[in-house]
Amino acid sequence: MRFTKPSVAIVDQLALLQARGMLVPDVGHALHCLQHISYYRLRAYWLSFEQATPGSGEHRFTPGTSFDDVLALYVFDRRLRLHVMDAVERVEVSLRGSWAHHLAMKYGPHGYLDQAIYARADHYDRACQTLISEIGRSKDTFIVHYLDKYDEPRHPPIWMIAEVISLGQLSKWFSNLKFRSDRQAIAKPYELDEKVLISLTHHLTYIRNICAHHGRLWNKQFTVTMMMPNSPAPLRLAINPASERRIYNTLAALGYLMGIIAPGTTWRQQLVGLVDSCPLADEAVMGFPLEWRSQPAWTTPPAAP
Structure with a gap:
């Protein structure tokens, strides 16, 4: 299988998280964290908040999941x-x-x-x-x-x-x-x-x-x-x-x-x-x-x- 995932800008990374149901109380702070910690590193900490969506294979976040929870x-x-x-x-x-x-x-x-x-x-x-x-x-x-x-x-x-x-x-x-x-x-x-x-x-x-x-x-x-x-x-x-x-x-x-x-x-x-x-x-x-x-x-x- 060939890897085909594109690179994603930080602002679009945050938009993706929001589209999947993550609450973002402070957008500026979240962008700062994605810049200085990285999406991929933080991903390991939001996995426990994910839930599988039947049929689509896309993982959405449990209702109420906040970016602040992941950061904590x-x-x-x-x-x-x-x-x-x-x-x-x-x-x-x-x-x-x-x-x-x-x-x-x-x-x-x-x-x-x-x-x-x-x-x-x-x-x-x-x-x-x-x-x-x-x-x-x-x-x-x-x-x-x-x-x-x-x-x-x-x-x-x-x-x-x-x-x-x-x-x-x-x-x-x-x-x-x-x-x-x-x-x-x-x-x-x-x-x-x-x-x-x-x-x-x-x-x-x-x-x-x-x-x-x-x-x-x-x-x-x-x-x-x-x-x-x-x-x-x-x-x-x-x-x-x-x-x-x-x-x-x-x-x-x-x-x-x-x-x-x-x-x-x-x-x-x-x-x-x-x-x-x-x-x-x-x-x-x-x-x-x-x-x-x-x-x-x-x-x-x-x-x-």
């Missing part, structure tokens, strides 16, 4: 992304530190480069090549200083590497460690089994990439999911096993980790407020279980720092 949902998703990224950043920095400290103390500053401590040589080789490329591109003062001053070892110590390695690369170095004792030691500060933490790290890499590219979170079905934890109890009870591909379990895991990494944080309380601020964001679509607000994970006051 878009703004909610944007705020949710920013809130998630705030937690992912804290988790990423903490994981880097736990990984680097354990390996440095057990194997020395450059022991992370020893192929013998990794399970798969092919994965190790690919990870090394990627890391070498990242080091070569780095303009960080400490990396430049090391490379200028030292000839041996060729690559910086692990605590410097931890400052430039990406979360995706970190998850690969971590998961490829040969000895479970090493993986478990890295996971110990979070009171998680190493398999759960490795799975969660892969998942958070995926989530971080969605956020970094300004993708939807609120109603997205994830392709990279996290392992359902059996412990500790606070996390297990917060998880909704019936919606493993939705954002809720990610939020529950981040809330748990934030309680460990940043005692006293109000991240979870802020999340509750954010969800309450947008009734249009269907909680069931996001994977929230019934009565989730009454669960200890969301009602317990933050611990003192």
Whole structure:
């Protein structure tokens, strides 16, 4: 089939939405949003307001649908992304530190480069090549200083590497460690089994990439999911096993980790407020279980720092 849809000017885009039944209380503001957000991006947020018209194949909007409703949902998703990224950043920095400290103390500053401590040589080789490329591109003062001053070892110590390695690369170095004792030691500060933490790290890499590219979170079905934890109890009870591909379990895991990494944080309380601020964001679509607000994970006051 050949693509034949024509390009449509912004003013005509708005006219099309109105012809399909969307209310536009402020035409000037709607035109501004279509200019600076785009029709195609906003389209993902008005899909839930559409209803099929029998016979024609054209989707009209549910009576009463307003452009302001679509924009409210878009703004909610944007705020949710920013809130998630705030937690992912804290988790990423903490994981880097736990990984680097354990390996440095057990194997020395450059022991992370020893192929013998990794399970798969092919994965190790690919990870090394990627890391070498990242080091070569780095303009960080400490990396430049090391490379200028030292000839041996060729690559910086692990605590410097931890400052430039990406979360995706970190998850690969971590998961490829040969000895479970090493993986478990890295996971110990979070009171998680190493398999759960490795799975969660892969998942958070995926989530971080969605956020970094300004993708939807609120109603997205994830392709990279996290392992359902059996412990500790606070996390297990917060998880909704019936919606493993939705954002809720990610939020529950981040809330748990934030309680460990940043005692006293109000991240979870802020999340509750954010969800309450947008009734249009269907909680069931996001994977929230019934009565989730009454669960200890969301009602317990933050611990003192």
